[in-house]
Amino acid sequence: MEKHFLLSISLVFSFTLFHLSLASIGVTFDGSECWGYVEVRPKxxxxxxxxxxxxxxxxxxxxxPTVLWLQGGPGGSGVAFGNFLEIGPLDSNLKPRNSTWLHKADLLFVDSPVASGFSYVEDQTLVVRTDEEAATDLTTLLKELFNGNGTLQKSPLYIFAESYGGKFAVTLGISAFKAIEAGELKLQLGGVALGDSWISPEDFVFSWGPLLKDLSRMSSNGLNISNSLALKIQQQLAEGEYENATSTWSELENAILAYSNNVDFYNFMLDFDNDPVVGISKQRSKGHSRDRYSRYLEARYYRSPRARNLYGLMNGPIRKKLKIIPKNVTWGGQSGLVFQALLGDFMKPRIQEVDELLAKGIRVIIYNGQLDLICSTKGAEAWLNKLKWDGLKNFLSVDPTPLYCKGDNTTTKGFTSSYKNLSFYWILGAGHFVPVEQPCISLQMVGNVTQSPNNS
Structure with a gap:
């Protein structure tokens, strides 16, 4: 780990953040990294x-440009998972990542909502209970980071999200835009990118059974049962019974596992039993555990004997490097608290927020892994067709353009369509974790989205 020291952040990236105390800021010796805490609300x-x-x-x-990465879960740690397992400069063995998104942008990771990762609350009642509350906290953080920093203000910010993080991204996009209009936030909002995002749970749960039936992974009986539970969720959502809908969602996932012989929710080409996190028969009855998103990512893609345990990494070398983590805060032990607090918001759709972003002229980019089940492309296309945006008809009439990587025009890596401020990327050969499973085309996509000067 490189040497670092604490100092006023005004010496780094030309920051002049008068509201942040020295005790809450850390910077590497060469100024290439900085980190800290923002008290977004008291405690x-x-x-x-x-x-x-x-x-x-x-x-x-x-x-x-600057890319803000928002992790899913809800309750996953962007500072750890997005950083060390997906797009940051180092992997979990602290070795350089060739496909880091730093090739195209500066990277800002946040452990959001509060009580995720290294973020914390001094009173558990302060954990957010809605996506909007999480967005308000993030907007407060952006005000602290950007308002006193002329360098950052010149850098367009692109909010990239994964999984449940997409719901945070669109609510943040609306919140940040309103703060910019009100003169409260000095920031250029470049766009909002939704990767395999849980924007419309209803559309996703309706996609699961038919998709698996088409893939010869589910019988007609299983399809009927899954569709019946999806209809139950639809009715509960219509009646505002959001926590009950979350409970039925869990029941549906159990049924999907039972009638597909344990398909993998993050890649329908694989078996759930092959999942190194939950793949033992004693745990099948527990279903698709709610905090499994982040643990799955760590275990699935970093299970080699030499791979460093992420819990040990974050609470060992990384904690030692950062120096400012309070003694009573342990990384990785708080995501369950976040999920429990968001039970009433978990199944709420955020299609309206996407419509609002588009209507305001903000760029919206949707990208989806071909092999994802939980946030399937079929489901994403279903909610996309529900948009009321006046450009939707023209968007749907555009023929997708094939995507290639590294000059190889013989292997199709994906497709993309764009009209005005909406773009969609279909990423072939990827499941839920697009940057991990298709790093080359993901990096190319980021360059196209951000129009990075280093887009060679």
């Missing part, structure tokens, strides 16, 4: 970590 603290790209290209016509 509620969000942890953030910002990387300055070594590949930065200075181009006045194309300002260097």
């Amino acid at each position: 509620a603290h969000l942890f953030w970590w910002l990387y300055k790209s070594p590949y930065r290209v200075e181009d006045p016509s194309k300002p260097w």
Whole structure:
């Protein structure tokens, strides 16, 4: 780990954040990284970590962008999972990642909502209970980071999200835009990118049975049972019984597992039993555990004998490097608290927020892994067709353009369609975790979305 020291952040990235105390800020010796806490509400603290790209290209016509990464779960740690397992400069063995998104942008990771990862609350009643509350906290954090920083203000911010993080992303997009309009936030909002995002739970649960039936993974009996439970969820949502809908969602996932011989929710080409996290028969009855998203990502893609345990990494070398983590805060032990608090919001759709972003002229990018089940492309296309945006008909009439990578025009890696401020990327060969499973085309997509000066 490189040497670092604590100092006023005004010396790094030209920051002049007068509201942040020295005790809440850390910076690497060379100024390439900084991190800290923002008390977004009394006794509620969000942890953030910002990387300055070594590949930065200075181009006045194309300002260097910043990507804010929002993890799913809800309750997954962006500072750990998005950073060390997906797109950050180092992997979980602290080895350089060739496909880091730093090639295209500076990276800002946040452990959000409060009580995720290194973020914490001093009173458990302060954990957010809605997506909007999480967005308000994030907007407060952005005000602290951007308002006193002329360098950041020149860098367009792109909010990239994964899984449940997409619901946070669209609510943050609306909240940040309103704060910008009101003169409360000095920030250029470049766009909102939704990766395999849980935008419309109803559309996703209706997609599961038919998709698996088409894949020869489920019988007609299983299809009927899954469709029946999806209809029950639809009725509960219509009646505002959101917590009951979350309970039925769990019941439906158990049924999907039972009637598909344990398909993998994050990649329908695989078996749930092959999942190194939950793949033992004694745990089948427990269903698709609610905090499994983040643990799955760690175990599925970093299960080699040499892979460092992420819990040990975050509470060992990383904690030692950061220095500012309170003694009573342990990484990784709080995501269940976040999920429990959001039970009433978990199944609520956020299609209306996507419509609002589009109507305001904000760029919206949707990208989806071909092999994902839980946030299937079939479900994403279903909620996309529910948009009331006046450009939808024209968007749907556009023929997708094939995508290739590294000059290989013989292997199709995906497709993309765009009209005005809406884009969709279909990523072939990827499941739920697109940056991990298709890193090359993901990096190319980020460059296209952000119009990075380093888009070679």
